[in-house]
Amino acid sequence: MKKITALLLALVMMLGCAAAFAEDPIELDVIICEYGNNTRDWFLGSGMNGSNFVDLFTAANPDVKLNLQVVSWSDVHKEVSTRISNGNPPDILNIDTFSEFQADGLLLPVTDYCPEDLYQDFFPAFMEESVVDGTVWAVPDLASARALYYNKKIFDEVGIEVPATWAELKDVCQAIKDFYAGDVYGIGLDLTEDEGQVTFAYFAWGNNGGFVDADGNWALNSDANVEAVECIMDLINSGYANPSPSTQTRYELQDLFGAGKLAMVFAPNQLPQYLAEKGFDIEFATADIPHNEGATGSSVGVMDRVMAFRDDAAPDQAKRNEAIGKFLKFFYDPANYVGWVSMETFLPAVNSAVGALVEADPSFEAWLNVLGNCRFYPAAKSEWADVRNGIVVDVEQRALTGEEVRPLLDALQTKIAGN
Amino acid sequence: MNQILVRHKWEPYLWLLPSLLLMGIFVVYPIGIVFKLSFSEISRSGMVGGFNGLSNYITAVTAPEFGSVMLNTLIWVVSVVGISTLLGFIVALVLNAEFRGRKIARSIVVFPWAATLVVQASMWKYIINIEYGALNNTLLNTGILSRAVNWRPSYIIDFAWECGIGIFVTVPFVTFCVLAGLQSIDLSYYEAATVDGAGFWKKLRHLTLPLVRPSLTVSTVLNIIYVFNSFPIIYTITRGAPAHKTDTLVTYLYMLAFSEQRKGPATALSVVGFVILCICAGAYMIITMRKEDAE
Numbered sequence: 001m002k003k004i005t006a007l008l009l010a011l012v013m014m015l016g017c018a019a020a021f022a023e024d025p026i027e028l029d030v031i032i033c034e035y036g037n038n039t040r041d042w043f044l045g046s047g048m049n050g051s052n053f054v055d056l057f058t059a060a061n062p063d064v065k066l067n068l069q070v071v072s073w074s075d076v077h078k079e080v081s082t083r084i085s086n087g088n089p090p091d092i093l094n095i096d097t098f099s100e101f102q103a104d105g106l107l108l109p110v111t112d113y114c115p116e117d118l119y120q121d122f123f124p125a126f127m128e129e130s131v132v133d134g135t136v137w138a139v140p141d142l143a144s145a146r147a148l149y150y151n152k153k154i155f156d157e158v159g160i161e162v163p164a165t166w167a168e169l170k171d172v173c174q175a176i177k178d179f180y181a182g183d184v185y186g187i188g189l190d191l192t193e194d195e196g197q198v199t200f201a202y203f204a205w206g207n208n209g210g211f212v213d214a215d216g217n218w219a220l221n222s223d224a225n226v227e228a229v230e231c232i233m234d235l236i237n238s239g240y241a242n243p244s245p246s247t248q249t250r251y252e253l254q255d256l257f258g259a260g261k262l263a264m265v266f267a268p269n270q271l272p273q274y275l276a277e278k279g280f281d282i283e284f285a286t287a288d289i290p291h292n293e294g295a296t297g298s299s300v301g302v303m304d305r306v307m308a309f310r311d312d313a314a315p316d317q318a319k320r321n322e323a324i325g326k327f328l329k330f331f332y333d334p335a336n337y338v339g340w341v342s343m344e345t346f347l348p349a350v351n352s353a354v355g356a357l358v359e360a361d362p363s364f365e366a367w368l369n370v371l372g373n374c375r376f377y378p379a380a381k382s383e384w385a386d387v388r389n390g391i392v393v394d395v396e397q398r399a400l401t402g403e404e405v406r407p408l409l410d411a412l413q414t415k416i417a418g419n
Numbered sequence: 420m421n422q423i424l425v426r427h428k429w430e431p432y433l434w435l436l437p438s439l440l441l442m443g444i445f446v447v448y449p450i451g452i453v454f455k456l457s458f459s460e461i462s463r464s465g466m467v468g469g470f471n472g473l474s475n476y477i478t479a480v481t482a483p484e485f486g487s488v489m490l491n492t493l494i495w496v497v498s499v500v501g502i503s504t505l506l507g508f509i510v511a512l513v514l515n516a517e518f519r520g521r522k523i524a525r526s527i528v529v530f531p532w533a534a535t536l537v538v539q540a541s542m543w544k545y546i547i548n549i550e551y552g553a554l555n556n557t558l559l560n561t562g563i564l565s566r567a568v569n570w571r572p573s574y575i576i577d578f579a580w581e582c583g584i585g586i587f588v589t590v591p592f593v594t595f596c597v598l599a600g601l602q603s604i605d606l607s608y609y610e611a612a613t614v615d616g617a618g619f620w621k622k623l624r625h626l627t628l629p630l631v632r633p634s635l636t637v638s639t640v641l642n643i644i645y646v647f648n649s650f651p652i653i654y655t656i657t658r659g660a661p662a663h664k665t666d667t668l669v670t671y672l673y674m675l676a677f678s679e680q681r682k683g684p685a686t687a688l689s690v691v692g693f694v695i696l697c698i699c700a701g702a703y704m705i706i707t708m709r710k711e712d713a714e
Contacts, residue, residue, distance in 0.1 A: 077680065080464075085466070085682075103462070103464070104463075182566075193674075247577075247657050256550060398662045
């Protein structure tokens, strides 16, 4: 009896293998970042009109099998680098940075796999952000733009106007501090390793400074940047900001803003949805990010990317590239992509989605205009990750402990650019 | 007879084999990998390159924050292990005395030990939060305070809170180790000492302390290892911010590896930590064992 069972089992296994060989679908390991509560449901659950991305994709492309994984933002870098260390990188990756992978020769140029019509559909300004040595190495999957949100009730009670410049910002914060005797903070500042670099960008770009100069070379210790960091420290030391900027992340600040304990916060265009989902009920409005007197303000954009890794062991490179192209084509198909972008209220990266998005929600248009003027991190430079950490830990957080700003920025510039 | 002896020769190893295998796969092998990685070049993306000598170690040790991180580690281990051993010993003495409700008191002491560290650290973070923390709310509602107090005004205070929480969660372990030792002491020793006219302090010094020393040795050695390696409290409350001023070696190397993506120096530091722990624990055990032998 046992023998018969064993024989039967062996037969079933052989048949199974034979069936697998007969179809021979291309397998793609895909890692997607978890943008919000709906991401997993959309890709793997029932968030796409009762079905999900993987099922619908497989139905439309039976020759491609997706092993799709949704990973939280706090784990994704760890997950990817562990896989790379073990010689098993994903085929398709959705993440924020790309230059560290490009520098190690792990990525495929976008033109190798991206269909021409889709390539032309991406906003050209976005594509430029992923160029190294004249080659595009990643495509944008979505973007968000930052603005200053303020609590209307607090502004009415105190009787103040929305600040446009740093000087006005300080005056407004002083008025709020006087009025509420410290119970309400003026402005929320995140100097944690999560987003300390964005806070730097708000102030540096708002003072005609920034990470790089006009030629694209690192210019971290410019006078404008020194002033910007000093302005951030001044806001904190004057008691205008949240009390622990080095441990309070933007999400904590958004919660304080929702609870009416924070008058102003810098946040992405998803803030209204965030507050609604958390059950906060406050009246708020948006304004431009304040800039220094005499400088031009600019919006801050954050963009994420999709990239494809090389797999030199793949038997048929052309077929693999084609499969990756099919994935992109399906993802950016307006029928799917519009739902994806609007689900987490992000801003699109392709032209073909704009019409449908504006039609569904006219307020999108204003954000699209903001996006047009946005500046992005210099993520294509290979030192970017070091700059990002350096700005937060070695400049902002050290300044917070009382160190002088200029030597800190000088030291970082020397470390990064050697001058 | 001979056969039985032969069988007994290999039998113990057979029974040990499963745990030896597990330890080999999950403890020894990963340690070996870390040693190897610490001498390899690791790129930011995670690619492991070739042998690069001591350069990971040099980068790690010459980083400007290395000194303060090591000092923090020393303060963290000495204060948490030292103070919790002292407090745990006192609590154990109290719980060893006869009183009504002793069973309840003993179970209450276990509570901080039973909850996971992440949960406890998150709870404390909530308790001392200035805006909606339980501590401020309680003091404001009972009228003891009229204004909310910022319980975390600087990173030095933050680190002190972290040490305090470390002590709070470590005391139960010491208490129960010492209590087990106390309960094994024959009461007749104390009766004899009382007859000889010894007071409380004399009995404590010449009877209790020598007799619970083995338990104290175990709890201290284990605590040095646990506390040195403890990660959740600091990671949950400050993540080492600002500028690694509240990091200990373990949280620092985690941030290096996974936040700053500098795995080379991080693996070098984990080897350094491993060696330090081996030396500390080994030295402590040798010293105490020698003393015990001498006595």
